[in-house]
Amino acid sequence: MIDREHQAGMSPKAAERTEAAAMQIDLLRAAPERRDELVALLDEQAALYQGLGTRDAERLRGYVLASFETVGLPREALPFVLEELETGLDPYPVAAAAKALRGAREVPDAAIRALAKALRRITSNNDYVRYDTFALGGASASGTTALDELVRTAGALASRSATLAEAFESANADRDRLPQGPGALDPSRPAEAGPASCGCCGAPEGRLASPVDSEAVAGLLLEDQAGRTFAFDAFFPGRPSVLAFFYTRCMNPEKCSLTITKLARLQRLIREAGLEDCVNVAALTYDPAYDGPDRLRAYGAERGMRFDARNKLLRTLGPFEPVRALFNLKVGFGPATVNRHRVEALILDERGRSQRYFAGTQWLETDISQIVISMAGQSAGTRRA
Helix, strand or coil, rough: CCHHHHHHHCHHHHCCCHHHHHHHHHHHHHCCHHHHHHHHCCCCCCCCHHHCCHHHHHHHHHHHEEEEEEECCCCHHHHHHHHHHHHHHHHHHHHHHHHHHHHCCCCHHHHHHHHHHHHHHHCCCCCCCCCCCCCCCCCHHHCCCCCCCCHHHHHHHHHCCCCHHHHHHHHHHHHHHCCCCCCCCCCCCCCCCCCCCCCCCCCCEEECCCCHHHHHHHHCEECCCCEEEHHHHHHHHCCCCCEEEECCCCCHHHHHHHHHHHHHCCCEEHCCCCCCCEEEEEEECCCCCCCCCCHHHHHHCCCCCCCCEEEEEEECCCCCCCHHHHHHHEECCCCCEEEECCCEEEEHHHHCCCCEEECCCCCCCCHHHHHHHHHHHHHHHHHCC
């Protein structure tokens, strides 16, 4: 049950939907053989999140993630866990992701690195949490904090990484200034042996994408940061393109702000290769009604982007849905704006078809630059031939 104080701040319809979703999650928790249904609930487009505010969507997601401690963490859910540990700000789902790792048969090295980052981040953003019920009431009475949950997981894995061990020791020291929970680990207690690495989920190089034909959005009108308008197929086809997604109201510096900063770094790498006229670098906002040209221009400039004919921040003139549907973007919407999204970037070929897809954890501009520089060179060679 959702506590009534929290319900008072929600619309009756949202409160009813959220309570029904929590009951559904409880039923799935009690049936480990149905854990694939829990994985499906992590999708940003899952029906249970649609129309909810960010706070409620994040809590439901955290409640789902915490379930994997007891039902077991399947490989299909691991990317969601890594993403939350690497970029999450809300202590409730971040701690839930740490709990989920305790249900894994194998913990990859990428999870160790992400857990160390989460420990440092949540040390300064701690809060009481509980996961035996979805109710907010009684969290402080449980005495368990988000940092407690992270420390418990880190303690079992600290022997795997000097970086994690350092973060673990620092977090334990900082816990002296925070509410103490019964899940605390004694810093002098020997670390339990960590599971062997499965060798997966290393630095992302982007998975091959199904070559989606952009004909469905060819005539979609776009507007750039200077107020210029043009159709989708007037900009993207003709050369390889990097297309990322963001919105200026995003409050997570590890997501949209960092994405645009990385695009600026990518621009520099492409210029250094002498291919600035051969590659498009662009980002499209999830929030076109709010992100007008002035906001787009200021947001990009503050993060180092340079604008010209091949480098743009864009919004759709009209609904964003055709783009979301075409590329199957992982974004959900609440009453006013985005309530949850993944970090996503695409590499399109000279025909505007998706070739590589980067999602979940932040991509590396060096990875993307190598791919698009190679594609641009091949395209130039084909044209000369």
